[in-house]
Amino acid sequence: MNDVARLAGVSIKTVSRVVNDEPGVHPSTAERVLAAIDQLGFRRNLSARNLRRGSSTGTIGLVLEDVGNPFYSGVTRAVEEIARLRGRQVISGSSDEDPGRERELALEFCSRRVDGLLIVPAGLQHSYLVPEMRAGTPVVFLDRPAGDVVADTVLVDNIGGTVEAVTHLASHGHRRIAFLGDAPDIFTANERLRGYREGCVRAGIGYHEELVAMGPHDESSVRTTLQRLHGMREPATAIVAGNNRITVYILRSLADVAERPALVGFDDFELADLLSPPVTVIAHDASALGKAATDLLFARLDGDNSPPRRVVLPVRLVPRGSGEVHA
Amino acid sequence: MNDVARLAGVSIKTVSRVVNDEPGVHPSTAERVLAAIDQLGFRRNLSARNLRRGSSTGTIGLVLEDVGNPFYSGVTRAVEEIARLRGRQVISGSSDEDPGRERELALEFCSRRVDGLLIVPAGLQHSYLVPEMRAGTPVVFLDRPAGDVVADTVLVDNIGGTVEAVTHLASHGHRRIAFLGDAPDIFTANERLRGYREGCVRAGIGYHEELVAMGPHDESSVRTTLQRLHGMREPATAIVAGNNRITVYILRSLADVAERPALVGFDDFELADLLSPPVTVIAHDASALGKAATDLLFARLDGDNSPPRRVVLPVRLVPRGSGEVHA
DNA sequence: GCGCACTATGACAACGTTGTCCCCCAGCGG
């Protein structure tokens, strides 16, 4: 800006005025300044501007588990979309389910003075955010609740989802319904397990520990589990999968199996309708999740200081074939 | 920092020393300062720090087409991974194939003084980046080349890919091979068309305009095209799909068709192996693309000022079934 | 011709840091 001022033969304040479209600059002066800007390729330094104005940095921090996972990339897309409408950029990072990494990312974002934080919690410890929140940085947790702070949270109806999955399978005559879920210390996995259990009880088929296998899962652990379930005296005739990855592992493991159990997967995924049989899922909308959380965040930025809210988004069962196989 | 200094009864410079682990602070003083920092929840303002030090902002700007697309979210993940190892955050944005939006994002990132830019070009005009590049911001284009500037570029072997697809289909006896590609003003679409044409010529089956349908495509345009191809006097017996979205549209359109043409899709996608028949694809690695581009960027940041490079990543044909149907 | 309003412009401080330089004081050798 200094260089521009020198080249145009004006003070830096005048350059500032031109750059910010402030009134009170003579057209011919403005023209000279613009020419100088063009010639030097000047671009105003946003850091300095925000520092001086003490105003928003125009950024939102997003901490999620893994941008590579289609579910979270859908969330990211929705967040970005709304942030754009409100003139903000998104800085994001993946925690890979590591609480330390989550914390590191969130605090780094705070150091950059993001206007707000969206976090998919990896751990249960979030008191490290208390100073930031007290300092006025709004924080919204999504997909999972925070461990030890009270804050806005957007969840999906995990319990309702697995209740519905079990009810649906039971209505098709299944009495031996298995559940393959993610690691039980992950909030969503635990909730889905609770829903599964409740569904079993409601359907009058009872909860049987041996039909449950919690993760962490990979393709081979899923394969082993399926063999175990198949080899029982009373084999499982249906399976509820706890998330999209597990559903895929199950599909791969069953690819060369003739007699397939019924299957309902949690999370919808692309091409589920083109498999044979098409896969019945508990669907929920990644972009709705991202949108709800971002809307909440912006409401806070707009001055809403009502007590923290907890929003639970509905899920819906999409019957496609794999879950409508009779026992 | 001012408040911390006051509370600890020292000067702000001493606080700065403590925060930066600089030597020359008495342990007891440091302790007092740390206590004050803790009590006030102080976090150093990175913007101010970077402004003062004139150093890197520790950020990388990433402009891509759509984070929601699994291919680009794979790229994003790889970029993030490497940036993390090098202590950088990633700021990203989706252009949605809109050159204006791409430009807006890139320039906004420049205003934020990112250390470098990774761009999946939406348009052909990139001279707007010349001042930034001259000012020392390294820029790497990925997936597509820049329009009118010379810069580092990482591409995949689009031409080789479709040549191989056509050759493969011809070797299974197909002589009427169709090509459904994206809008021809998109670089990759155009390259893939060229490869298709070259493949046809090499295979000695000739290039026939009526077998080509360039986009933009949606599900219904693909459906119409397939009907046209099927209704010809000499119908197409095989199809090459220009990208993952088009492949999926084709699969959906063919879901209820008895007599299916052979199919090879460009871009691999999850579950391609579980469809029936499993889908043969020209695969290339999103994370390899992201990694190559980011490595190149960091090389520039490390001072490499050799002439701009153009890296072309190989593709490989993955035969799974849909492309091995004999004519 | 004088004062007044108004326009165009500039000088300067400040945002929150850090780099440079300087000062104070204790300890020590002569």
Next chain:
DNA sequence: CCGCTGGGGGACAACGTTGTCATAGTGCGC
């Protein structure tokens, strides 16, 4: 007792902006 050394700490400027206030010039009414 003097001077020197070195450790601990502070004052001040500067990074690139913008907000505040001042000022010079211009035109206009009386």
